[in-house]
Amino acid sequence: MNRIAATGIIAVTQLALVGVGVAPQLSARVTGDTYLVRVAPVDPIDPFRGAYVALDYPDLRHDASQSFVEPGLGALDDGESGDVYVSLVEEGGVWVAETWSRTRPDDGPYLACDDRSWQIRCGIESWFLPQDEARAAEDLLRDGAVAELRVDGRGNAAVVDVRAR
Amino acid sequence: MTDTSSSSPAVVTRPVAPQQLAWLRTELAGWTSEGIISEEQAALISSRYRSEHHARISVGRVLLYLGAGFVGVGLIWLVAANLDELSPVGRFAAVAAIWLAFLVGGEVLAARRASPPLVGAARLLAALGAGAVLFQAAQSLQVPAYEPRLVGLWAAGTLLHGYLTRSHMPFFVGLVTGVVWWFWQPMWDAPNGLTVVLLLGAGAVLAASLAVLHDGWIDSFAWAWRTVAGGMALLALFAAAVPDIGSDGIEWTTWLVVALVVTGVAALAAVLTRPGLRVLEPLGAAVVLVVATLIGLWTTGTDTSSVDAADWAHAAVAVTAYVVLAVGLVALGTVRNHQHLTWMAMVGLVVFTTFQSFAVFAPIVTGAWLFVVLGTVFLATGFLFDRARRQLAHALDNDSSAGAGDGAEGEAR
Numbered sequence: 001m002n003r004i005a006a007t008g009i010i011a012v013t014q015l016a017l018v019g020v021g022v023a024p025q026l027s028a029r030v031t032g033d034t035y036l037v038r039v040a041p042v043d044p045i046d047p048f049r050g051a052y053v054a055l056d057y058p059d060l061r062h063d064a065s066q067s068f069v070e071p072g073l074g075a076l077d078d079g080e081s082g083d084v085y086v087s088l089v090e091e092g093g094v095w096v097a098e099t100w101s102r103t104r105p106d107d108g109p110y111l112a113c114d115d116r117s118w119q120i121r122c123g124i125e126s127w128f129l130p131q132d133e134a135r136a137a138e139d140l141l142r143d144g145a146v147a148e149l150r151v152d153g154r155g156n157a158a159v160v161d162v163r164a165r
Numbered sequence: 166m167t168d169t170s171s172s173s174p175a176v177v178t179r180p181v182a183p184q185q186l187a188w189l190r191t192e193l194a195g196w197t198s199e200g201i202i203s204e205e206q207a208a209l210i211s212s213r214y215r216s217e218h219h220a221r222i223s224v225g226r227v228l229l230y231l232g233a234g235f236v237g238v239g240l241i242w243l244v245a246a247n248l249d250e251l252s253p254v255g256r257f258a259a260v261a262a263i264w265l266a267f268l269v270g271g272e273v274l275a276a277r278r279a280s281p282p283l284v285g286a287a288r289l290l291a292a293l294g295a296g297a298v299l300f301q302a303a304q305s306l307q308v309p310a311y312e313p314r315l316v317g318l319w320a321a322g323t324l325l326h327g328y329l330t331r332s333h334m335p336f337f338v339g340l341v342t343g344v345v346w347w348f349w350q351p352m353w354d355a356p357n358g359l360t361v362v363l364l365l366g367a368g369a370v371l372a373a374s375l376a377v378l379h380d381g382w383i384d385s386f387a388w389a390w391r392t393v394a395g396g397m398a399l400l401a402l403f404a405a406a407v408p409d410i411g412s413d414g415i416e417w418t419t420w421l422v423v424a425l426v427v428t429g430v431a432a433l434a435a436v437l438t439r440p441g442l443r444v445l446e447p448l449g450a451a452v453v454l455v456v457a458t459l460i461g462l463w464t465t466g467t468d469t470s471s472v473d474a475a476d477w478a479h480a481a482v483a484v485t486a487y488v489v490l491a492v493g494l495v496a497l498g499t500v501r502n503h504q505h506l507t508w509m510a511m512v513g514l515v516v517f518t519t520f521q522s523f524a525v526f527a528p529i530v531t532g533a534w535l536f537v538v539l540g541t542v543f544l545a546t547g548f549l550f551d552r553a554r555r556q557l558a559h560a561l562d563n564d565s566s567a568g569a570g571d572g573a574e575g576e577a578r
Contacts, residue, residue, distance in 0.1 A: 003276055010322075010325060010326045011269075014295045017318040123307060158307055159307060
């Protein structure tokens with residue numbers, strides 16, 4: 001095969017694979033609807049991954065259990081692990097969890113999560129920021145804040161903003 | 166009129182170490198003086214090899230690959246930790262530009278016939294850079310990096326790079342990440358002891374099938390797949406023999422079924438397209454898969470304070486199966502002139518025998534007696550293994566002497 005063509009195929013394919021890798025979050029950002037949920041801080045800095053704010057969602061949390069290694073939304077502790085779907089309902093201008101289920105709800109809105117690593121994780125537990133902004137965000141979270149989520153029809157979610165309530 | 170000078174194939178000289186060339190010339194001189202070959206034939210043979218200072222080149226090669234590895238890993242780390250001054254899009258663009266520069270640069274160097282280690286280093290950087298782009302995009306979009314999917318996609322991209330350019334470094338990165346993904350993805354759904362055994366056994370069948378399919382097509386890739394197959398087969402039986410590893414039974418998941426189906430398709434392709442003795446490799450690996458699964462499913466109870474007849478039988482079957490596999494790998498290594506397989510089999514047997522001795526006898530035999538028992542078991546298996554290896558090498562040597570006389574160097578005995 002022509003070397004230029006081969007290089008082009010490699011470049012295009014690898015970029016396409018990057019697209020596949022981020023497709024759920026990309027879909028949430030591009031096609032998702034906006035939902036506001038209350039947030040609280042968990043842990044400010046992971047030395048190996050740079051500065052980010054670990055987010056806790058009091059209204060989406062299943063129970064009080066927490067992992068210091070991987071932030072999450074509690075644990076179902078039903079003897080199983082795998083996909084978890086969190087149905088959302090609106091209460092007082094913010095969205096809160098209504099039910100936690102192992103089967104995908106017929107209609108939304110809901111978050112597609114999993115608890116294979118014990119804690120329920122929905123891909124919205126961390127928000128990467130520059131070091132100085134992370135500290136400012138910490139202060140903001142302590143005073144009470146909401147996260148702006150985008151959630152698509154399949155429950156894929158992405159954090160697009162955190163702001164004062 | 167035919168121009169014979171242009172139609173005759175050009176003689177390609179092979180680089181060999183100076184010591185090897187000196188040895189060959191001494192042998193040629195001896196054969197010439199004994200009248201086995203003529204002086205013209207000796208000169209013709211000698212002209213096919215040239216001396217090359219491998220030691221000096223290999224140091225440069227090691228430094229280049231090491232440097233490329235450090236730069237690649239540093240690139241990924243840099244992206245993951247320190248590029249927080251740029252916007253997410255800016256970070257992605259910066260890393261993608263670096264990756265593209267390495268990818269194109271490597272191919273430009275290859276087209277200009279630059280030194281192979283230099284080309285390899287650039288391609289290694291491109292392969293690592295592909296991972297950096299993927300994880301950077303994931304980080305920018307808050308994609309969970311703890312899932313195996315990203316590693317699988319990285320493996321797919323670098324394997325494509327390796328195959329399209331026939332280059333070892335991207336293939337190596339793809340092979341390593343692919344093996345990681347092979348285990349991680351099914352284990353993500355069902356972390357289970359027998360899943361590990363099944364994946365190791367199926368991985369051996371898949372890799373052996375791919376090795377056979379690559380023979381005569383891309384021989385260096387066949388060598389790599391064969392090495393993976395041997396390693397996975399040894400690990401499959403090792404894992405299966407761990408007491409009570411299969412007490413939870415088999416937990417079927419979608420990815421496990423997909424892995425087994427892919428394995429079956431590869432094995433079928435090898436059997437259909439490479440008839441003859443070669444199919445013994447995937448078929449032998451399939452036997453390892455079945456035997457490992459059966460041994461894994463055979464649970465003898467969790468009471469470690471006593472060793473009953475079932476424990477003895479379990480250990481005996483496991484050791485016998487492992488010795489048979491080790492001898493089979495030595496045979497394959499001898500036939501294929503693949504010394505790594507022979508070494509892997511021997512090291513595997515040592516580790517396996519030691520582990521089994523401790524696992525089975527430690528509860529009832531302690532202290533100095535444990536070492537006596539272990540030593541006895543080890544001596545017995547070592548004696549039987551070496552005897553089998555010698556007989557095998559002798560038989561193969563006789564076969565090759567009686568055959569076409571392909572000049573393969575005999576196994577040292």
